Each structure stands twice: as structure tokens, then as C-alpha cells.
Amino acid sequence: MDGGKLKGSTVVTHVGHWRNISVLSHRWWSSAAMLGVLTIIFAMAAPAIAQSSEQHPWMNKSLSSDERADMVLKEMTLAEKIGLLHGEGMPGWSRVMPKLYLGNGGAGFVLAVPRLGIPQIEMSDAAYGVRMSAQNGRYSTALPANIAAAASWDPEAACDYGALIGGELRAQGYNMSLGGGVNLTREPRNGRTFEYQGEDPLLAGTLAGNRIKCEQAQHVIGDIKHYAMNDQEDGRDEVDVIISRRAMRESDLLAFQIGIGIANPGAVMCSYNAVNGDYACQNKYTLTDVLKKDWQFKGFVLSDWGGTHSTVKASAAGLDMEQPLDDFFGQKLKQAVEAGKVSMAELDDHAHRILRSEFEDGLVDYPTQKSVIDVEANLAIARRIAGQSIVLLKNKDGILPLDRKTVRSIAVIGPHADTGMISGGGSAQVDPPGPASPWQAHVWFPTSPLKAVSAADPAIKVQFDSGADPSSAAALARQVDVAIVFAYQWMSEGKDLPNLSLPENQDALIEQVAAANPRTIVVLETGTAVTMPWIDKVSGVLEAWYAGSKGADAVADVLSGDVNPSAKLPLTFPRSEADLPHPDLVKPPGGGGDAGAVVKPEDAKPTFSVHYDEGLKVGYKWYDAENKPVLFPFGYGLSYTTYQYSDLKVEPGKEPTVRFVVKNTGSRAGAEIAEVYVALPADAGEPPKRLAGWSKVHLNPGESREISLPVNARELSIYDEGADAWKQLPGRYTFMVGGSSKDLPLQQAINLP
Numbered sequence: 216m217d218g219g220k221l222k223g224s225t226v227v228t229h230v231g232h233w234r235n236i237s238v239l240s241h242r243w244w245s246s247a248a249m250l251g252v253l254t255i256i257f258a259m260a261a262p263a264i265a266q267s268s269e270q271h272p273w274m275n276k277s278l279s280s281d282e283r284a285d286m287v288l289k290e291m292t293l294a295e296k297i298g299l300l301h302g303e304g305m306p307g308w309s310r311v312m313p314k315l316y317l318g319n320g321g322a323g324f325v326l327a328v329p330r331l332g333i334p335q336i337e338m339s340d341a342a343y344g345v346r347m348s349a350q351n352g353r354y355s356t357a358l359p360a361n362i363a364a365a366a367s368w369d370p371e372a373a374c375d376y377g378a379l380i381g382g383e384l385r386a387q388g389y390n391m392s393l394g395g396g397v398n399l400t401r402e403p404r405n406g407r408t409f410e411y412q413g414e415d416p417l418l419a420g421t422l423a424g425n426r427i428k429c430e431q432a433q434h435v436i437g438d439i440k441h442y443a444m445n446d447q448e449d450g451r452d453e454v455d456v457i458i459s460r461r462a463m464r465e466s467d468l469l470a471f472q473i474g475i476g477i478a479n480p481g482a483v484m485c486s487y488n489a490v491n492g493d494y495a496c497q498n499k500y501t502l503t504d505v506l507k508k509d510w511q512f513k514g515f516v517l518s519d520w521g522g523t524h525s526t527v528k529a530s531a532a533g534l535d536m537e538q539p540l541d542d543f544f545g546q547k548l549k550q551a552v553e554a555g556k557v558s559m560a561e562l563d564d565h566a567h568r569i570l571r572s573e574f575e576d577g578l579v580d581y582p583t584q585k586s587v588i589d590v591e592a593n594l595a596i597a598r599r600i601a602g603q604s605i606v607l608l609k610n611k612d613g614i615l616p617l618d619r620k621t622v623r624s625i626a627v628i629g630p631h632a633d634t635g636m637i638s639g640g641g642s643a644q645v646d647p648p649g650p651a652s653p654w655q656a657h658v659w660f661p662t663s664p665l666k667a668v669s670a671a672d673p674a675i676k677v678q679f680d681s682g683a684d685p686s687s688a689a690a691l692a693r694q695v696d697v698a699i700v701f702a703y704q705w706m707s708e709g710k711d712l713p714n715l716s717l718p719e720n721q722d723a724l725i726e727q728v729a730a731a732n733p734r735t736i737v738v739l740e741t742g743t744a745v746t747m748p749w750i751d752k753v754s755g756v757l758e759a760w761y762a763g764s765k766g767a768d769a770v771a772d773v774l775s776g777d778v779n780p781s782a783k784l785p786l787t788f789p790r791s792e793a794d795l796p797h798p799d800l801v802k803p804p805g806g807g808g809d810a811g812a813v814v815k816p817e818d819a820k821p822t823f824s825v826h827y828d829e830g831l832k833v834g835y836k837w838y839d840a841e842n843k844p845v846l847f848p849f850g851y852g853l854s855y856t857t858y859q860y861s862d863l864k865v866e867p868g869k870e871p872t873v874r875f876v877v878k879n880t881g882s883r884a885g886a887e888i889a890e891v892y893v894a895l896p897a898d899a900g901e902p903p904k905r906l907a908g909w910s911k912v913h914l915n916p917g918e919s920r921e922i923s924l925p926v927n928a929r930e931l932s933i934y935d936e937g938a939d940a941w942k943q944l945p946g947r948y949t950f951m952v953g954g955s956s957k958d959l960p961l962q963q964a965i966n967l968p
């Protein structure tokens with residue numbers, strides 16, 4: 216280049232700090248020299264580039280995940296295989312963890328095999344958002360709790376839910392989710408009810424499946440848990456659940472079967488408890504006979520944290536990976552293989568399943584890259600999903616939506632209602648902005664009901680009272696047009712609720728406020744059902760659950776009418792604990808709380824058992840079979856408009872089609888969750904009815920829509936233990952359609968072969 220002037224046609228390439236390099240200059244010697252330099256640079260880079268594409272034939276994306284996994288497996292040493300089958304620890308786990316520093320700060324990780332181009336598996340809890348963000352200096356969106364998402368009965372919302380979490384996991388450097396809890400609400404006092412999807416296997420499995428499917432689409436391994444029958448927290452890792460196979464198959468296992476069928480999750484997490492004598496993480500019937508043989512599950516089974524109890528027995532039963540450490544699947548497994556107690560074929564199957572999921576879910580082909588999420592976009596999604604999850608339980612005299620013309624003053628009452636809303640605790644805990652919270656702390660998200668209600672209409676005078684002194688709150692309530700009490704019930708992993716009552720004398724507070732002003736509305740921030748001794752004294756009730764980062768705004772959207780509530784209960788609200796299948800929760804001999812990080816003796820035994828004699832009669836199936844009235848039934852939820860059902864026609868066939876018409880007979884647009892139930896023949900030995908399908912239909916005022924719902928054969932079948940297979944009995948099947956399990960105006964019976 217003469218004097219730096221570039222001549223001839225110039226292609227500007229930026230190679231390191233050498234900018235504006237002319238490649239096509241007219242001086243032959245300068246371009247030759249430059250060409251020489253560029254050749255050397257690419258020559259240096261080539262092997263690294265080639266290594267990731269040509270050197271490893273399993274990097275060929277046109278091959279199946281099974282083929283790719285087998286090709287890697289052939290190259291692996293015994294030590295490398297064993298290294299895939301256990302974790303390296305979790306921050307805060309009270310054990311020596313020499314390699315913890317290699318992890319991404321999440322709940323667990325599995326070391327990479329760099330020689331073979333296999334990346335680290337970086338796991339994080341992610342029930343309703345990515346966990347442990349505070350201690351890692353990251354940011355996570357808190358979606359409404361999983362039970363809230365279930366109340367939307369909306370598979371598309373479940374997909375948005377999973378996609379958001381999958382995206383935030385990747386942005387934080389994770390490539391495996393530990394969300395996806397689907398245990399049925401057999402016991403509403405279960406401390407993790409907020410983390411699950413309610414009491415019906417079809418609803419729970421469908422929503423969990425769609426969440427996990429869309430989570431995996433973000434190139435993370437999805438996980439469905441806790442497999443299985445982990446339906447209470449007290450003594451969770453020493454309880455032996457006794458239940459018949461048919462009952463299991465038609466309740467908790469059915470939720471997993473449906474979820475796995477929809478999502479093809481890369482992983483299933485086996486649970487702490489034992490089932491019929493064997494711990495779930497070494498239970499041959501559930502892990503191999505049902506999950507891997509009957510359902511043909513191709514992914515891997517990982518233990519819950521500290522849920523592994525043996526080496527040879529667990530490996531043979533179908534456990535593929537121990538988390539978070541290597542008490543049984545590290546050195547002990549290596550010794551067992553070398554001693555011939557675990558065959559190489561069995562070990563290879565464990566490793567193959569893990570490698571297959573890494574290929575299948577995009578971990579190898581799409582390495583994680585940390586990035587900044589779109590905070591505002593994700594908060595808007597959280598607000599929208601929360602609005603679809605809030606259940607309107609009572610609306611006397613149409614007090615809701617608040618009439619801006621006549622309501623000139625509002626009292627917002629309740630502990631923290633000026634600053635925040637409660638969230639669910641334990642490993643699901645999402646951190647709000649600020650320092651990390653200790654285990655099982657009450658965590659309030661900075662989404663303020665007072666601010667949100669005030670912002671909804673600045674012309675309305677809004678005042679606050681914490682309710683600490685009920686007479687002060689009552690005095691304020693007396694002066695305003697409407698009193699809104701925000702009541703909460705906190706729950707967490709690791710312990711069950713003592714009862715279904717609101718804690719901290721909130722029932723008395725609500726009673727006194729309602730006595731002072733009958734135009735009282737209660738907004739519930741709960742993770743499960745609650746009893747309501749004051750229900751006849753208040754005018755309105757909203758179940759807002761744990762509503763997430765934008766919960767208060769979503770509640771205000773519903774109170775003001777900007778959002779017309781469409782959610783329905785995914786679990787029954789009983790009148791009292793006395794009506795539950797187990798009025799008294801069976802407690803562990805040692806008082807409860809799990810053993811956590813201690814090294815368990817090989818093949819330790821459960822210390823107590825619980826008999827789920829109600830069997831498959833979970834939730835509404837129990838109350839129906841026992842003829843017990845309930846406070847609010849499964850599938851119940853009001854709207855600001857009304858709907859009418861008509862023209863039911865059931866077309867017989869192997870998979871009958873149920874057709875009916877829904878009409879919006881009110882004055883506002885809305886979405887109606889139309890529910891289809893079926894009563895099986897009397898000799899099927901089933902409860903009065905079961906959910907067989909539903910459709911969420913958006914209707915403008917006056918609009919009608921014909922719905923046609925195919926009912927698949929399994930929804931009409933029972934599990935025959937003798938034949939160890941699903942069976943559809945000949946006989947009379949009654950189909951029922953309506954807006955709640957207790958409001959089914961359309962009924963038609965047909966005979967099926």
C-alpha cells in the first residue's frame with residue numbers, strides 16, 4: 216500500500232487488530248504477502264474447527280440420537296462412562312465436593328467429556344422460574360406458580376411457560392431443567408402442591424407435558440418429576456407408599472404417562488419415597504416394567520438429590536444417574552462393574568440414555584451461550600399467564616369488576632399488601648431482586664397490590680392497612696366503598712401444612728372487615744386449597760395463587776375488568792380437612808424433614824408407611840364417590856360473562872366424538888373452559904366420573920361455537936391388573952358436558968362395545 220492509500224477494489228476484512236486490510240490491491244507482492252498471512256491464520260484455527268465437525272463422526276446431525284450416542288459410547292473408557300452417571304455436587308450441600316467449582320452454580324452438573332466433544336450437563340431447578348439466581352448474580356422471571364398455570368387449563372399457556380423458562384435457563388448457562396413437577400394433589404396439605412398441576416391426571420399430564428415440550432425446544436433437557444407417588448413432604452425420604460397397581464396406573468402414573476407421551480422428556484426424576492416396599496430410585500416395577508418397558512421411555516432416570524440408596528440394586532432396577540454426588544454411582548459402581556456385579560451392557564445402557572438425551576435435546580449441537588434476557592417481554596408474559604390463572608370464586612351482586620363510576624374509595628388490607636405478594640419455597644424458590652433467601656424462608660415478591668390497585672384508576676382514593684390490628688382495619692373498611700383483603704398461605708418443599716386454614720389469624724381479620732363492610736373482596740395468595748369460614752360474609756373471592764413477578768398487576772387487571780377471568784380450579788377446595796381421604800396426615804416416627812446430604816447406609820429401609828386406600832379416587836373422584844359436598848369443586852370458576860351449553864351429540868366409535876355448542880350469553884368477551892366428563896359402566900369399579908377432555912373457547916358476546924372433542928380410548932378404559940393392560944369394558948357410558956365438575960347440564964349415554 217503506498218502511503219496507506221488503498222487502490223483497486225478493496226474487500227475490508229477485520230482480522231484481529233489489523234483492520235482495513237486490502238486484499239485485492241493492485242500491488243501483487245502486498246496481496247501475496249497478505250494471502251500468506253491469512254493462510255497461516257486459518258491453518259492454525261483449522262484443527263479446532265475440524266475437531267468439532269469432521270473429527271467426530273457423531274457430530275453428523277443427520278444421524279439419529281441413538282446412533283450418535285452409540286458412536287460416542289464405543290469411544291468411552293470405563294471411567295468416562297461412570298463419570299456420566301453421577302453429579303459433582305450442589306452449592307450448599309453439606310458435603311466435600313472437590314469439583315464444585317467446575318459447575319455453573321446450579322442444583323447439579325455432570326462433567327463434560329471434552330475429548331469426545333460431549334458438553335457438561337448444567338442443571339437448575341426451574342419449577343416457576345430459574346432458581347439460585349441471586350447467589351449467582353443473575354436475574355430470573357418468576358412466573359405464576361405451577362398450580363396457577365394449571366388453573367388456566369391452557370396447553371398453549373403451558374408452552375409459553377416452558378419456552379420462557381427454557382430460554383432463561385440457557386441465558387444463565389444451563390442446559391437442563393429440573394422443573395416439570397406433576398405429582399397429583401392427593402393430599403392438598405402437601406407442601407409442594409403449588410409446584411404441581413392439580414388433582415386430575417389428564418389435566419396435570421397434558422399441561423406438564425406441554426410445558427416440558429416447549430422448554431426442550433429451547434435446547435435444554437427437560438425433566439418430569441417426582442416419579443412416583445411423592446404426594447406428601449413430611450418424612451418424604453423415609454415413607455413407604457402402599458397402593459395397588461391399578462390405583463397407581465389410573466392416577467399418579469397416568470399423569471406421568473400422559474406428560475411423557477406429549478413431551479418425550481430427556482429425563483425423569485425418581486422420588487425420595489418408597490413404593491410398595493422399594494425406594495422409587497431402585498424400584499424395578501416403576502422404573503423398568505412401567506417406565507422403560509411399557510412406556511418405552513428412551514431418556515434417563517436421575518435420582519432426587521440424595522435419593523439413591525444402592526449401587527447394584529438401583530442400577531439393575533433402572534436408575535441411570537445419581538445426583539448430586541457419587542456415593543453409589545461413583546467408585547462403588549466402578550468396582551461393581553469390575554467385579555462383574557453390574558454388566559457392561561447395563562452400564563452402557565445408562566450411559567447411552569444420558570448421551571442420547573444430550574443429542575436429542577440439542578446440548579451437543581447448540582452449546583449454551585450466556586446472554587441477557589428480555590426482562591420486559593418476560594414480565595409481560597408472566598402478567599398475561601397470571602391473568603389467565605386467577606380464579607373468580609365468588610361475585611355476589613356483580614361487585615366485580617369494580618365499577619369506576621360508583622367506587623370512589625378502596626381499602627387495601629393485609630400483611631405485606633402494600634409491598635409484595637408471597638411465593639412458594641424450597642428448591643422451586645425463585646429469587647426476587649436482592650440477596651438470596653435462606654432455605655424455606657417466606658419470600659415476598661416486590662409486586663405491590665396497593666400500587667397496582669391505585670394505578671388502575673388514579674381517581675379512586677386507595678388506602679392501606681396491614682391488618683395487624685383487625686379493629687383498625689375494620690374501622691378503615693367502614694369508611695370506604697369497597698374493602699379488598701389480600702390473604703396469604705405460605706408453603707414449601709420439605710414440610711406439609713398443618714391444616715388448610717389461613718395462618719396468622721387472617722380468618723378473624725376477614726370476618727371483622729366483612730362485618731364492617733359487606734362489600735368486601737378477598738384475594739387469596741395460596742398454593743393449594745384453603746377453608747373459608749367467612750365465605751358467606753364477603754361479596755367477592757379471587758384465588759390468585761402465588762402470582763409471580765407481575766402478580767399484583769394481574770390481580771388489578773381482573774379487579775378492574777381489563778381481564779375477564781377465565782381460570783378454573785385444578786383441585787377441589789374441601790369444606791374441611793375432615794372430608795379428606797386422610798383427615799390426619801401420617802407423620803414420620805422421627806418427626807419429619809428429609810435426611811439431605813448425609814451418606815445413607817446401603818439399601819436403608821423406609822421407617823413408616825402410608826396406605827393410599829382411596830386408590831385412584833384422587834380429588835373430585837373421592838368426593839363424588841363418598842358423596843361429600845365441597846366448598847368449591849374441581850373445574851369451577853366464574854367469569855364476568857355467562858355461557859350456555861346445548862346440542863350435545865355423542866358419536867359412538869372406538870374413540871367417540873363429543874359434539875356440543877357453547878354460547879356467550881353475556882355482555883363481555885371471554886374464554887370458557889368447557890369440560891367433558893364420562894361415567895364408565897357400573898361394573899367397571901370406577902368413581903362416578905372422570906375428566907375425559909376439555910376445550911378452552913374464546914367467544915364474543917352472543918357468539919356460539921360448536922366444539923367437537925374426540926375422546927381417546929384410554930380415557931374410557933380401566934387398568935386390568937390381571938392382564939397388566941388397559942381395557943375398555945363393553946357397556947353404557949354416560950358423557951357429561953359443562954363449565955365445572957359440578958355443573959354438567961348436557962348428558963348423553965351410549966352403549967360401547
Ligand code: GLC
Pocket residue numbers: 322340393440519520642
Ligand atoms: C430437591 C427436590 C427436587 C430438586 C432437587 C435439586 O430435594 O426434591 O425437586 O430438583 O432436590 O434441588
